[in-house]
Amino acid sequence: MSITEVQFQAQAVESAPEEAIQGRSQWQLTWRRLRQDKVAVTSIVVILIMVVLAILAPVFAAALGHGEYQAFTGAGLSSAGIPVGPGVHGFPLGTDYIGRDLLVRILYGARISLFVGLSTTLIATVAGVSIGLVAGYFGGVVDTVLARFIDTVLAFPFIVLALALAAIYGPSLLIVIGVITFFSWAGISRIVRGQTLSVKEKEYIEAARSLGAGPWRIMFIDILPNLLGPVLVLATLYIPTAVVFEATLSFLGIGIPAPTPSWGVILSEAQTYYQVAWWYVVFPAFALLITTLAFNLLGDGIRDAMDPRTERLFAARRKRRKDSVTLKDSEMPHTPPASVTGAG
């Protein structure tokens, strides 16, 4: 953050009306801007709907009277043994190849996908941030070792490792989470390490050191808050990656084992039926698409909200400002952390 930016920011705050002055944090300001971003708000709504549907999956199953593993060989399959289409015999989205309710399975699949996406991202973020901070802050040998380790992980062929693990231990949820986590933290670490290198040279870090703060306190109290912005954006963008990763592994048969309804598993099963049962492919694929799209767009929205230099939001706001001359305090410029894209 350069001096001129801070001065600009300080002036903007000072010139705002008296009642507008209150300690508004980076997060409050980001949230205020995010709320004005229609795409981001829509994404949040879509994600929330998805989460609610996933939580309510058993309710839907009970209401329809269709269990997630329950195969309706009579009503669920046509006389030729082909899955029935949407709406037929009380199956809202049709059935799969052995007559299970596709809607119920997709909803249960959302649980798996969201759980894998969120849990792996959480673990990978915590690990990535910690390792990146340590590497960036301590430097020297520690940094060399950790940075090379990060490079090694990033260079690793993940499909091969996943195949090998699945071959040895058999496919399971634990292995899926482990593999995705293992290949996600390194990217976060690299970004965090770079940001730490730049933040640790700031004078306020020197000030903290002169007060007697230890390295862990400096890393987590003084440096970390300055990195949370990029990390949050990155984590939001890692969730859809993890969801797709899980679907990919399951599709290949090395992820979630077959009877469990995961989107990847459903899509994998649908391979042989898509010519006779379009719904079998379209609905799980659509669920996967809108979920990953929503997370990606939300990530973009958060990045824009944290970085008011991004043109998209400002252009829209300028247009709006022409209509109403009144300057609202929520439109104050604010200096964000360096954007994620500039960090690598």
Added chain:
Amino acid sequence: MIFQDPYGSLNPRRRVGAIIGDPFVIHKTATGAQRKRQVQELMERVGLNPEHYNRFPAEFSGGQRQRIGVARALALRPKLIICDEPVSALDVSIQAQVLNLLSDLQDDFGLSYLFIAHDLEVVRHVSNAVIVMYLGKVAEAGPKGPVYEMPRHPYTAALLSAAAAADPKLAAARQRIILTGDVPSPINPPSGCRFHPRCPKAAELCSQQEPPLESKLGDPATHVTACHFPVEAGENLAVADRRERR
């Protein structure tokens, strides 16, 4: 420790109360409500509104930010505060406010300051004793009065002649000693006296032997100069310089 840059020395992501309260947390001297009370006392003492406890540094002006830095430095009631150019980033009017604050605090808390600055008028205003440094070495040291009135080291003399004077008549009458060349790299300092390549009085000896830091020309023992050819009373270095350049 008070830092030079009031913008760089405060963490932009942390609230003022947390920044000033840090020393208490780190050294575990006060917790909870007691810490908040102490922080607010400090804020009041340095001329900040204690109600601004929850604000972020970006919401303060340069002078206010420097006051936050002062409050942080005071938190543990030190005997000595190192001020690294504490006012050089501020406007002149704000400089005066901060300097007066520092001087008030000195009286109240019995502080000593190690005050690093390049503004000679500020130094004259705040200090009891002055040390002039050139390329990492002490050139001259002594009580403020003698150093300012009778500088012995040619570098001190040149510095004083270059300082801006408030009185334009005085400024016009003064003959500036213009040093030639640039400051050499501290990585590869000149031999002997580090000032010799730019010194108007430099002689052969200066490049060979580093002058000891000692009292010269009957100065009291507190006023010491590291120079083989200290400036004498009434000597005009500006003329010497001009002759050299011709």
